[in-house]
Amino acid sequence: MELGLLYSGGKDSTLAALLLDDFYDVTLVTGHFGVTDDWEHAKAAAESVGFAHERIELDEAAARDAVEKMVADGFPRNGIQAVHEHALERLAAEGFDAIADGTRRDDRVPTVSRAQAQSLEDRHDVDYISPLSGFGRGAVDRLVDSALSVTVGPSEDIPRADYEAELRVLLREEHGEGAVAEVFPAHDQTYVEGPR
């Protein structure tokens, strides 16, 4: 069975891929708004762990809507959630037997409720799988430590390809550097360099 997994190059989506690898033909798929070339970091990370990689085009209007939502809110959560839902809809239309992402049990955002999952499955005739949703933060960290070589650093310095890098650029363009600092408080991200 062919499975497409939304992939950022970070530890969560990489671990999700490893969990599914015995059961599906996994392709790592990175959504791309056409704003930056950050998807190339995800491609490199995918190659470092030996998975096939594809890029899918997302709708730049969805990114611009998300940026306006984040500025209005003063925090990124709802914007990130909207972009993730957009990416899942696009991925679900790609013809895979199953689609997946790296959302964890303890994540605040993005989240995919059981009702959203069933709606995706019914509308697109696809299985939606969130292999980390039964793992807490501690369990994920321990598995990553044992399986992957990872770089950790401040979000703006780590090369990866979640939606954040492209959203930061659009936010800076529309609202200036101060808006970026206001919406995205400093936090650490990870980038997978390969198997341990």
Add this chain to the structure above:
Amino acid sequence: MELGLLYSGGKDSTLAALLLDDFYDVTLVTGHFGVTDDWEHAKAAAESVGFAHERIELDEAAARDAVEKMVADGFPRNGIQAVHEHALERLAAEGFDAIADGTRRDDRVPTVSRAQAQSLEDRHDVDYISPLSGFGRGAVDRLVDSALSVTVGPSEDIPRADYEAELRVLLREEHGEGAVAEVFPAHDQTYVEGPR
């Protein structure tokens, strides 16, 4: 890392074990109230798929409480839930680094909420993992079809070792055969005979 997985011999808990097998030293653990020898079916299923198996003693008083709850309710859900929570508490105290069960995204019972999971983890210093909670019914069925040889049949005819067999015996003892038919409507169960 040593992981103990609550095991009935059915397809869900067997698939959960296979998902975790690359990442943990998995022992399949069957809870046993001392009422019947049905745990032996789970041991045989565990051997057929090549996993270590252990039995843990559960508290017969918990089973008797569950039976009274089911009779009062007229359906088994809350009684089964209470017994599952009791079994997880016992398993969490066994000294494994992580514990797990076969609960699925679409299960109505038993369920383990995020708050219950975090409480188990905090009180027992253990990771609680539900590897199938990110998989819907269709995805589980397709993975089982591809990985396992399974017998399906009416619940009362299938040899397995969830709590149901022992609860049925106690229910019959206390309230008669009619109470069993009333509380447990006819439904099919599965028993794993080995890898496909």
